[in-house]
Amino acid sequence: MRKTLLTLGALLSFSAGLAAHEYDTGNLHIEHPWALAVPTVSPNGAAYLVIHNKGQEEDRLESVDTPRAGKTEIHEHVHKDGLMKMQEVQGGLAIPAGGEVRLEQGGYHLMMFDLKQPLNDGDKFPMTLHFQKAGDLNVEIHVQKNPPADADGGHSHAH
Numbered sequence: 001m002r003k004t005l006l007t008l009g010a011l012l013s014f015s016a017g018l019a020a021h022e023y024d025t026g027n028l029h030i031e032h033p034w035a036l037a038v039p040t041v042s043p044n045g046a047a048y049l050v051i052h053n054k055g056q057e058e059d060r061l062e063s064v065d066t067p068r069a070g071k072t073e074i075h076e077h078v079h080k081d082g083l084m085k086m087q088e089v090q091g092g093l094a095i096p097a098g099g100e101v102r103l104e105q106g107g108y109h110l111m112m113f114d115l116k117q118p119l120n121d122g123d124k125f126p127m128t129l130h131f132q133k134a135g136d137l138n139v140e141i142h143v144q145k146n147p148p149a150d151a152d153g154g155h156s157h158a159h
């Protein structure tokens with residue numbers, strides 16, 4: 001019995017290590033901030049993360065910035081005239097009480113303009129998230145060729 005428990009514990013800590021980096025600030029929990037590696041000629045890039053709000057009140061991601069880019073905006077994709085376009089989220093991104101917001105490919109993203117250096121696989125760089133209630137949070141963005149494996153597995157990507 002004791003041996004089984006120890007084995008399970010080792011497995012759990014191993015998978016927690018694989019799940020990489022997470023952050024907490026106030027009632028917010030942020031999972032795995034990452035950016036897609038892009039060809040060196042691209043002046044722009046996008047970063048993604050998941051924000052959980054464990055609190056009783058809505059919070060709001062008002063803006064973000066990183067020294068890696070000239071300008072960073074919170075974007076959403078919208079369907080317009082049969083085309084998929086992206087635009088800045090006006091007034092910030094609401095993080096509902098007790099809910100979560102996923103920034104992922106094809107949806108909300110942190111759009112970086114005028115990259116100072118190309119986003120190469122394996123790079124890491126800092127970004128500051130400015131929340132209305134939780135304040136500022138510094139995170140590290142990991143540049144990857146592929147989206148992170150989904151740790152919670154409890155939702156569908158069918159959209």
Ligand SMILES: [Cu+2]
Nearest residue numbers: 075086109111
């Ligand atoms: Cu965009």
